[in-house]
Amino acid sequence: MAWKACVLSLLVLSLCASVAFVAPQTSGTTSRNGVLESARGQRQVIISQDARQFAPPSSTSSAGSFSLFCRLSAAAACAVIASSARKQQRAEKVVVRIFPSRAMHRQKTMRRLEPYGEIPAWSRKPLLKKRLVQPWRKRPVRRLSPFGRYLYERSRVRCHYNINVRQLTKYVLRAFKEGRKHPIDHLMAILESRIDNFCWRVGIAPTMAAARFMVRENHIQIRSERVSHDYKDPEWVTVNTPSHLLKLGDEIRVRPKPRSQGLAKRHQDEDGPVEVPSHLEWDRENLIGRYNDLCDSQEVGITVNEDHLISKFLGPQGVRQRHIRWFEGTTIPIEKIYNGGRIRPTPENILNMKRGFGLNARGYKRPPCLWGRKKNPLNNPWEYGSKVKV
Known part of the structure; x- marks a missing residue:
């Protein structure tokens, strides 16, 4: 809209200039016989006497004033364009302030949850501490209730494995079946058997969100272990479901495509050597691994407080068991x-x-x-x- 207004103003200014600086006509009018007409001559004399004070200047002065007028009109147009650009720049700044970035959101989550334990797979960037300008104005922290402590512990597990509450409740119900002596250990083993968690533990993804992206974009393939009644070896199957649970003996590899191989190797080079747990195997050169056993409770990717996590799952307000x-x-x-x-x-x-x-x-x-x-x-x-x- 600003450029339309500028063009319109320039057109109006040029039209006014053309009308104002038209050259005057010659005052001599003769008839066919060479004699001035009396009536027309009298009217011309009267007009010249009345408009003497408004007589146009000479040709040189009119040209100079016309150039000055053009300069002023150009300066006005430039001012209008500059003001519109400033308004647009201010509007862009306001939009940036309204919508925060994803990195800022992750920093807020880390600042809220990390006092109760680290979240390794949430972000590979360190937590930035805020500098208090006036430390004496900091409000005292309230004493946390047991239910609030449970909510923080559940949020830590949910953010680490990049799942929602509904998925976590489904895994809890599976872990609390009949005959389970240590349900929290079984719950963590189920979470550790997810295909996106495997990608993060072996180092081909920097975060759990990046591992989910790799699985969703068809970069990961699996092959199940051959059973005795199978007449041929199982083939490699591309998996695009991050919640796929691995079985014992499953083989996992990066899809043999240049784009997939390049993405996995770039992530490996950025993170460097990663400590792979004992129940997993991984070849960094060939980008192929194997899921051998359930994860041990001492090698879980995140430290969990069992007392706060199990108290609400087993209480009267916990999950509904069948x-x-x-x-x-x-x-x-x-x-x-x-x-x-x-x-x-x-x-x-x-x-x-x-x-x-x-x-x-x-x-x-x-x-x-x-x-x-x-x-x-x-x-x-x-x-x-x-x-x-x-």
Whole structure:
């Protein structure tokens, strides 16, 4: 819009200049016979007497004033253009201040979470400390509650492995299955078996976000271990899912393309030699590795406080676990809807049926296996009926 206004102003100024500095016509007018017309001559004399004070200057003075006017108009146009450029520059500065960079966001996250432990895979740049101009004006830090400490610990794990809360909850539910003695160790082993974490641990990606980018851009391939019933060796498969969990014996390599190989080698040269954990193998020259075993609890990429992490996962406000009961002495689960709606023959229900607990109780105190008649409950699991499963 600024350049349109400048062009319009220049056109108007040039038009005014052309109208103002038109050369005057000659005052001598004669008829065909060489005699001046009387009426026209009188009118010309009157006009010349009235407009004597507004008479145009000579040719030299008119040319000088015209050049001066052109210079002034050009200076005005330059001033308009400069002002528009300054406004545009100020607008760009304001936009830069409104939208902070990604590096600033990572620094804020590190400044908030690193007092409770490092986040190695979040950023390879060091934390920049703020200089307090007036240290005496710093506000005292409140004492953190156990729930707040759990939130910080969960955020550290989430930022390190570059996952969201929903993914972390899914891994927690898998780690807290029946028969797990140390669920946090199993949780960390699951997180360490992700394909993007493998790329970061062997050094072909500087951060977990860069490892996710490499997987998403089809730079990584895997090959599963051959099984006895396979009639041929498995082939290399390109993986573009960062949450892919590796199995024991899987081989991982960088895709044999110039772009993929160059990206991985550049990252290796920038970071230098990396300490690879014992359960992984990696060849820096050929860019190929292997996943041999689960990660040991002492070699996890991030230090985790188990007490704060497990307290909320196991508490009444923790994750909702699936309650599965098995028939005694078997691995067959007892389904929720049993015998068309009868009570399930779980150990506690059978014990209540034998002892007769809750026969005289009312309301929610009566167990579900004793609802109905007092002496012969209607939903007895020992009664035989039509085995209909809804």
